[in-house]
Amino acid sequence: MKVSFLSESIQKRLSLLNHAVSAKSQLPVLLNFLIETSDGKLKISATDLEIGIEIYIPTTIEEEGGITVPAKVFTELINSLPVGKITLQTEGGSLKVISSRSESIFQTISQEDFPKLYQQKGDKIAEISVKDLHDEFLKVVFAASLDIARPALTGVLMKKEETGFLLVATDGYRLSLKHYKAESVSNLENGASFLIPSRLIKEVIGLKGEDGPVILYTAKESNQVVFEQKDVLIVGRLIEAEFPSYERILPEDFATRVIFDRGEFQSAVKTSAIFARETANIIKVSAQKDKLVLSANTPSVGSNSVEIEVKQSGEENEIAFNARYVLDMLSIITENEMVFEMTGPLNPGVFKIASDPSYLHIIMPIRIQTEK
Amino acid sequence: MRKKEIDLVLSLDKKLSTSLNCLLPLTALVLFFRKSYMEKDQKKLWENILASLETEISRANFLTLFRNTSIISLDQDSITIAAQSSMIIDLIQKRFLDTLTKTIAQHVGHPVQILFIPKIVSTVQPEDDDSPLFAQEIIRTKLPIGHLPRVRPDFTFQNIAVSSSNQLAFVSATTVAKNPGSSYNPLFIYGPTGVGKTHLMQAIANEVYSQDPNRKIIYTTSEEFTNEVVEAIRSNQTQNMKKRFRNAALLIIDDVQFLAGKDKVQEELFHTFNILMDHGAQIVLSSDRPPHEIKKLEARLSSRFSGGLTVDVEEPDFELKTAILLIKAKKFGVDLPINVAKIIAESVTDTRTLEGVLLRVITEASSMEGEITEQIATRALNGKKPEQNHFHADDIIKSVCEYYDVKPTQIKGPKRDASLVRARQIIMYLLKTELKLPLVEIGNALGGRDHTTIMYGVEKMGKLVLTDERLHEEIMGITKTVRG
Numbered sequence: 001m002k003v004s005f006l007s008e009s010i011q012k013r014l015s016l017l018n019h020a021v022s023a024k025s026q027l028p029v030l031l032n033f034l035i036e037t038s039d040g041k042l043k044i045s046a047t048d049l050e051i052g053i054e055i056y057i058p059t060t061i062e063e064e065g066g067i068t069v070p071a072k073v074f075t076e077l078i079n080s081l082p083v084g085k086i087t088l089q090t091e092g093g094s095l096k097v098i099s100s101r102s103e104s105i106f107q108t109i110s111q112e113d114f115p116k117l118y119q120q121k122g123d124k125i126a127e128i129s130v131k132d133l134h135d136e137f138l139k140v141v142f143a144a145s146l147d148i149a150r151p152a153l154t155g156v157l158m159k160k161e162e163t164g165f166l167l168v169a170t171d172g173y174r175l176s177l178k179h180y181k182a183e184s185v186s187n188l189e190n191g192a193s194f195l196i197p198s199r200l201i202k203e204v205i206g207l208k209g210e211d212g213p214v215i216l217y218t219a220k221e222s223n224q225v226v227f228e229q230k231d232v233l234i235v236g237r238l239i240e241a242e243f244p245s246y247e248r249i250l251p252e253d254f255a256t257r258v259i260f261d262r263g264e265f266q267s268a269v270k271t272s273a274i275f276a277r278e279t280a281n282i283i284k285v286s287a288q289k290d291k292l293v294l295s296a297n298t299p300s301v302g303s304n305s306v307e308i309e310v311k312q313s314g315e316e317n318e319i320a321f322n323a324r325y326v327l328d329m330l331s332i333i334t335e336n337e338m339v340f341e342m343t344g345p346l347n348p349g350v351f352k353i354a355s356d357p358s359y360l361h362i363i364m365p366i367r368i369q370t371e372k
Numbered sequence: 373m374r375k376k377e378i379d380l381v382l383s384l385d386k387k388l389s390t391s392l393n394c395l396l397p398l399t400a401l402v403l404f405f406r407k408s409y410m411e412k413d414q415k416k417l418w419e420n421i422l423a424s425l426e427t428e429i430s431r432a433n434f435l436t437l438f439r440n441t442s443i444i445s446l447d448q449d450s451i452t453i454a455a456q457s458s459m460i461i462d463l464i465q466k467r468f469l470d471t472l473t474k475t476i477a478q479h480v481g482h483p484v485q486i487l488f489i490p491k492i493v494s495t496v497q498p499e500d501d502d503s504p505l506f507a508q509e510i511i512r513t514k515l516p517i518g519h520l521p522r523v524r525p526d527f528t529f530q531n532i533a534v535s536s537s538n539q540l541a542f543v544s545a546t547t548v549a550k551n552p553g554s555s556y557n558p559l560f561i562y563g564p565t566g567v568g569k570t571h572l573m574q575a576i577a578n579e580v581y582s583q584d585p586n587r588k589i590i591y592t593t594s595e596e597f598t599n600e601v602v603e604a605i606r607s608n609q610t611q612n613m614k615k616r617f618r619n620a621a622l623l624i625i626d627d628v629q630f631l632a633g634k635d636k637v638q639e640e641l642f643h644t645f646n647i648l649m650d651h652g653a654q655i656v657l658s659s660d661r662p663p664h665e666i667k668k669l670e671a672r673l674s675s676r677f678s679g680g681l682t683v684d685v686e687e688p689d690f691e692l693k694t695a696i697l698l699i700k701a702k703k704f705g706v707d708l709p710i711n712v713a714k715i716i717a718e719s720v721t722d723t724r725t726l727e728g729v730l731l732r733v734i735t736e737a738s739s740m741e742g743e744i745t746e747q748i749a750t751r752a753l754n755g756k757k758p759e760q761n762h763f764h765a766d767d768i769i770k771s772v773c774e775y776y777d778v779k780p781t782q783i784k785g786p787k788r789d790a791s792l793v794r795a796r797q798i799i800m801y802l803l804k805t806e807l808k809l810p811l812v813e814i815g816n817a818l819g820g821r822d823h824t825t826i827m828y829g830v831e832k833m834g835k836l837v838l839t840d841e842r843l844h845e846e847i848m849g850i851t852k853t854v855r856g
Contacts, residue, residue: 026432027463049436049459112466115459151492172505222458223490237457240491244506248586348505364504 001035001065003042004087005057007078007099013055014044014075016232019203021071022048033074034114035088035095036066041231042088045117046071051200052117056231066111067095077104117235121226122219125194126165126182130209130229136180137167138205139332139359144198145171152241155195160188168246169198174325175246179358194218195243196225200236207232249362251350254341256287256317259354260310262338265292266330268306272296273323275304282366283326285349286318287342296323319345320366329361417479418443418453424475429468437464440492450485451476454492461488523581523591526703527574533699535692536838538568541683545572545656549579552587552622552654556681558645561658563685566722569658572685573624576656580622587621594630598637605636617644622654628677629659633668642673655680661852662845684844693717697730706734712749719753729753765803765817771854772799775846784819798847800826801833806851 017033025031025048034045042059045052067090077097078086087098095106128137137156145153150172157168164182168175204214204227217226223238272283276296286293292310297303319342329351337354345368351361422441426434437460444452455461464472469486477483529549534542541563547555559576561569577591592600604613617623623644631638648655659666662684663677688696694710694717701708708730716733720726732752737744773780776795783796796818803814804826811823811830818826837844 025436027436028432030436047459049457049463052459113463115462115466117459119458170505175505224458237490237492249505362505 002063002089003059003061004085005059007081007086010057011079017046017053020046020048020051020053029109029113032068033071034068037061037064052235054233068109068114069095069106121217125186125216125218127213127215129213133205136178140167140169140176140178141198141201143174143176144169151239152243155239156198156201157195157243159193160190173364175362177360195239197236203234255343256314258287258310258312258340262336264308268294268308269323269326271306276323281323282320283323284320287312288316319349320368325363414443414446421475421479428471452487454489456492458490523574523577527571528578529575533695537686537689541685544681544683545576549576552580553652558655558680560677560682562662566724567685573656588619589622590620591624593626594628601637601640618647624656626658628657629666638670638673690717712744715749767854768802769799771850775850797829797833800829804830
């Protein structure tokens with residue numbers, strides 16, 4: 001193989017590839033990038049066997065071929081090189097990296113040892129703009145669980161609806177739901193659904209906006225899912241597990257409704273949470289007439305209470321949350337006016353965006369003993 | 373299902389096992405024999421294969437590629453193996469297919485074709501979700517608080533004291549709760565105040581709720597129902613209200629006698645009633661008297677109320693009252709001696725007062741930091757004299773005479789016409805049960821009859837009233853008029 005390209009066309013892009021390189025991998029080849037020529041471009045791939053990422057780089061190819069090199073060192077080297085032309089050339093079992101003023105030689109592993117990331121991309125499901133990924137997917141994906149012992153909860157459910165997709169994620173303590181209006185959707189049946197690993201979606205959300213929309217492919221028979229944007233391709237595996245029946249926990253009714261300003265609420269939660277650090281982050285939220293009172297106390301430290309003005313309707317009510325969950329949610333939402341609805345101290349609290357009825361976030365309250 | 377599986381394996385066969393010969397027809401055929409291998413044996417077999425493999429290949433390769441594999445199926449000619457991703461499958465096929473084929477052949481006894489499926493076979497059982505958000509039902513079943521507005525969670529069938537006075541009502545209520553909509557519909561419970569009608573009805577609600585919290589259960593009183601109808605009419609939102617009531621799977625309305633005279637509300641209830649019955653929803657109603665005795669209730673409604681099962685709950689007898697006291701005391705966490713319970717039960721008639729007296733006894737005992745003794749009970753009871761009857765023997769005689777259209781003189785006279793005898797015996801019975809008059813006194817009031825005659829009459833009516841629905845209703849009606 002002998003190829004050459006400009007350093008700036010590759011430098012910033014290798015970090016994304018490194019997301020798919022697991023330092024813990026026991027197989028040496030998985031610590032490597034696969035570098036190969038493909039359809040007139042240079043393709044660099046990485047995988048940890050769970051997800052795989054490929055990028056394509058415009059290249060002048062003098063000789064076709066492929067090789068794998070240690071990912072970390074290769075990235076470091078490339079990023080240290082000055083602007084200009086870089087040439088890669090295989091020589092026996094090694095790879096030469098030649099820049100204007102340096103020449104480095106890598107030990108390599110044969111490309112034969114590197115796993116193939118996918119056979120075919122599968123069926124095109126949807127075209128998603130990066131803006132939508134930020135505005136819609138981001139509001140859902142953070143609620144997914146990281147605990148791999150429960151595969152279903154580590155995914156984001158994408159369920160085809162009339163106008164797009166319903167996105168749901170939950171870790172069993174909180175749940176995010178969004179009706180996403182997709183601009184371009186294949187002719188999937190309504191109700192068809194996929195469970196996409198949240199890790200994959202987080203990677204996709206990190207893609208840059210200027211490179212156009214992201215296309216989603218799935219291949220049901222091999223449980224494969226591919227996100228492709230211009231010359232980046234992220235591959236993973238659909239989760240094959242029953243997603244919990246989220247429909248039944250969506251509250252239909254509420255006894256108390258509060259309209260609040262996100263910024264004010266967020267800073268109140270932060271203030272209150274200071275006194276909740278040693279008590280499992282438990283903050284109490286009490287909805288009273290035209291105000292929300294947040295309070296927390298740690299017996300050994302002290303207690304506080306923070307008040308914010310809100311528009312309250314319905315009964316006065318009280319509920320306790322893990323502040324972390326509340327802050328997770330508040331930090332992702334950008335809209336200012338939000339709505340909080342609850343039924344009772346033991347029923348999940350529902351957060352909504354005032355201007356966007358297609359979104360809701362549910363948090364399970366913490367049961368607290370009232371000291372009396 | 374089976375068809376689908378075959379398709380899946382076949383398509384994978386094409387795509388993934390490229391290095392193997394295409395054995396499509398055989399694969400399909402062979403799948404039919406697959407079940408002959410027990411799943412457990414297969415698992416064991418795969419474990420053994422993995423153990424052998426572990427010695428053959430490097431540890432890194434084994435851990436990365438094979439650790440999370442599992443066997444999906446095995447039959448005469450092929451084995452299907454699940455690995456976590458197609459990349460893993462690719463690596464296995466590239467590097468270890470020969471080793472794997474050999475090892476499997478050793479264990480199975482002959483060469484078999486290897487098929488791969490990218491699939492995570494979870495070893496733990498995560499799907500029965502116990503995370504709080506999805507375990508809510510369990511929490512709800514334990515503590516059906518709040519979710520049933522206006523229903524007290526502690527009003528369950530478990531803590532109802534049952535005796536002959538409320539047994540029929542209890543049994544019908546539990547039957548209805550078990551099979552809402554399909555046994556007695558509507559269930560109409562009536563009886564005087566403080567006998568536990570509300571407890572029974574709320575127990576139905578709680579029971580149905582604990583079986584399936586998703587069912588729409590509405591518990592309301594006729595007053596609240598009225599308010600809701602009025603409010604809906606006022607704010608022009610009758611649609612919402614109609615929807616709310618007409619989607620219920622269980623509608624319970626307490627004290628329907630208060631609907632008397634409210635025509636618009638009755639009309640609304642009439643329509644709701646019909647729709648719910650059509651949908652097979654259960655309806656439970658309560659009142660202080662049977663449907664046809666409720667005045668100013670439209671005939672069509674009254675007949676619908678009586679269309680299912682009408683049961684009554686009587687005043688609790690002495691034993692039941694004692695039992696209730698013991699149950700309530702237990703609820704308050706107090707050890708109530710049975711003799712004290714008896715004393716209280718003797719001197720109090722209705723159950724609400726019972727609770728009041730019990731509380732007084734408990735507070736009094738605790739303020740003296742002592743146990744509950746008979747003395748304390750008697751003292752507490754002295755504060756509250758046994759209820760005075762506001763009516764007199766003559767009132768009863770008068771009411772009964774009016775009811776049966778006979779003259780008091782005839783009653784007191786010697787004539788023994790059947791109609792007179794019945795009225796006379798009802799009077800005896802009422803004087804005994806309502807006023808607790810001694811037999812001799814009753815005899816005197818009825819024109820100097822012998823106390824054995826009275827005893828016979830009271831006993832006869834006492835028995836009859838349990839079996840004769842009509843008589844029972846008559847007596848209920850009479851006591852109503854006596855009490856005003």
